[in-house]
Amino acid sequence: MMKSDGKATHIMDKVMDEFVEEMKELKPDAVVITGDLTYNGEKQSHLELRSHLVPLQEEGIKVYVTVGNHDTLTSPYALLKEGAVETEGTSPMEGEEIWSDFGYGKAEYQDGASSSYLTRIKDDIWLLVLDSNNGSSGSVRQKTLTWMEGAIKAVKAKGGKIICATHQNLFVHNPRYTFGYQINNSSSVLTILNKYGIKLNLSGHLHIQHIKEEKGVKEIAAESFADWPLQYGILEIQDDGSYSYCTKEIQNKDLIEEAQLIFDASTSYVFSKSLQGEDMDLMMEVCQKLNREYFRGMVDGYDEGALELFPKGNRMTNYLELIISDTSDHRKTEGTL
Numbered sequence: 123m124m125k126s127d128g129k130a131t132h133i134m135d136k137v138m139d140e141f142v143e144e145m146k147e148l149k150p151d152a153v154v155i156t157g158d159l160t161y162n163g164e165k166q167s168h169l170e171l172r173s174h175l176v177p178l179q180e181e182g183i184k185v186y187v188t189v190g191n192h193d194t195l196t197s198p199y200a201l202l203k204e205g206a207v208e209t210e211g212t213s214p215m216e217g218e219e220i221w222s223d224f225g226y227g228k229a230e231y232q233d234g235a236s237s238s239y240l241t242r243i244k245d246d247i248w249l250l251v252l253d254s255n256n257g258s259s260g261s262v263r264q265k266t267l268t269w270m271e272g273a274i275k276a277v278k279a280k281g282g283k284i285i286c287a288t289h290q291n292l293f294v295h296n297p298r299y300t301f302g303y304q305i306n307n308s309s310s311v312l313t314i315l316n317k318y319g320i321k322l323n324l325s326g327h328l329h330i331q332h333i334k335e336e337k338g339v340k341e342i343a344a345e346s347f348a349d350w351p352l353q354y355g356i357l358e359i360q361d362d363g364s365y366s367y368c369t370k371e372i373q374n375k376d377l378i379e380e381a382q383l384i385f386d387a388s389t390s391y392v393f394s395k396s397l398q399g400e401d402m403d404l405m406m407e408v409c410q411k412l413n414r415e416y417f418r419g420m421v422d423g424y425d426e427g428a429l430e431l432f433p434k435g436n437r438m439t440n441y442l443e444l445i446i447s448d449t450s451d452h453r454k455t456e457g458t459l
Contacts, residue, residue, distance in 0.1 A: 127329050127417065128388030129348035130381040131161065131201070137352055137381075138174040140372045145178055150356075151244045153183060156326035156344060157190025157255070157289030159221075162198040165210045168220050175224065186225040188251045189217055189237055190289040190327065191260065214256035225251060231273040235265035240273040240284070247359060247459075248282045250274065250320070254290050254305050261306040267314065274318045283363050283459040286315060286323040292341050295332040298441065303328055315339055321459055322365070324357075331369060331419030333452045340457055342367060350385040351378050351418055359459065368454040369419060385417075386410040396438040401431045409442065416445045419452035 130137070145153060153175075160167035175185050194217045200209040218226055218237055226232060229239035237253035252270065254262050262270075277284060290305045292312060305311060315323070316338060323341040331345035331353070344355050353369045371378060393409045394402075408428045415421045424446055432439040 127346070127349060128385035129346060130350070130352075130377075130384045131348060132384075133377055133380055134348055135170070135174075136374075137347070137372060137377055138171070140374045140377065141347075141354065142174055142177055144372060145183060146181055148356075149181075150183060151247075152249070153178060153185045154249065154287055154324060155185070155187045156287055156324055157188050158192045158326060158346070159187060159190065160193050160198075160212075161201070162192050163195030163212050164198045164200055165212045165216070165220075166200070168193070168212055168217065172220060172224070179223070184243065186241070186243075186249055186251060186287070187221050188225070188253060188287060188289055189214075189221075189255050191255050193217060194256055217256065231269075231276070233266050233269045233273075235263050235269065238262075238266050238270065240270075240277060242282070243285075246280075246282050248277050248284045250284050250286045252286065252288045252311065254288060259306075260290055260302065262311055267307075267310055270311075271314050271317075274314065274320070278318055283359075284318070284320050285357075285459065286320055288323060288325045290327045291325045291343055292323050292339065293334045293336050295328055295334050295341075295343055296330065296444070298444065299328060312337060312339060321457065324355075330417050331452050333419075333450070333455050340455065342455065345369075345417055345419065348381075349417055350381040350414055352381050353418065353453075363459040364456070365459060366454075366456045382414070385414060389413045393438050396436060397432070399431065401428075404428055405431050409438070412442055412445050416448075420450075421445060421448070 159171050178185050194214045195211050198209055198211045199206045226237050226239045229241035231240035237256050240250045242248050252262055254260055291303055292308045294300050294304055321339055325341055325343045328343045329346040332343045334341050351371045353371045355367055355369050357367045359365045389410045390406055397405055408425055412424055
């Protein structure tokens with residue numbers, strides 16, 4: 123994955139095995155996956171991921187998914203040793219069928235215009251999953267917005283507390299990643315969330331661990347689980363609706379080290395196209411460290427002297443300066459639903 127953000131796709135079967143065992147020990151009420159279940163919609167990948175998650179359902183751990191922009195494509199390709207080859211894809215209807223018992227198919231409230239649903243996790247805690255990908259190209263359909271408001275109103279009348287989950291982000295988390303990253307009509311979604319006091323959204327898509335709060339809604343954008351350091355988020359909710367969130371790396375350090383090798387190699391591949399000079403090795407070391415830590419959600423110090431080696435105004439230099447300008451720890455937060 124040298125041309126992307128360094129996802130360790132070749133070890134994900136092992137990573138998922140580790141994750142499943144950790145979930146069995148942790149015994150959460152639910153696992154929520156905010157999309158990009160596959161690389162580019164290949165049906166076999168859907169089936170393989172599903173096979174990993176079935177044991178959690180069998181243990182009584184609910185698993186809820188939403189589709190990402192990579193998940194329902196009809197002409198995908200598989201990455202094999204001999205190269206990229208065409209393979210069987212997944213239509214939106216097939217995607218709903220494969221994942222019917224992981225959210226949509228068993229939800230108390232289901233949208234007829236998309237794969238959106240609203241379901242009870244436990245007691246008075248509910249999960250609203252909004253689909254902005256199955257044929258809608260990054261937007262939440264108007265019919266879905268109407269359904270969304272009606273479903274929320276019904277659950278709120280029961281005293282339910284609602285967490286929202288999307289694939290694309292509600293907010294712009296990074297000024298370099300705008301078009302195509304934020305839900306196209308996010309303002310319409312946000313208006314309804316504000317109207318009914320929904321204060322937390324879980325998303326993905328960006329691949330970077332980042333937390334942002336605007337207009338009374340906090341959004342936790344989770345890092346891609348296939349990127350170093352192979353981390354997931356833990357959300358704990360108390361009876362009074364207060365919550366705490368933190369990230370946790372898988373316990374297998376060998377897999378984490380292998381993921382770092384892939385991530386650093388990808389960083390080097392991308393940055394080497396824009397940087398040159400006799401101090402290239404030192405510069406690349408700085409690039410790898412900052413990029414890694416930015417993706418995980420917290421930059422833990424950097425070599426200020428080494429940054430002086432980078433050419434001013436360079437595209438990659440600007441990216442590094444953006445990274446170090448954010449001193450927040452995006453791996454943890456707390457609030458009230």
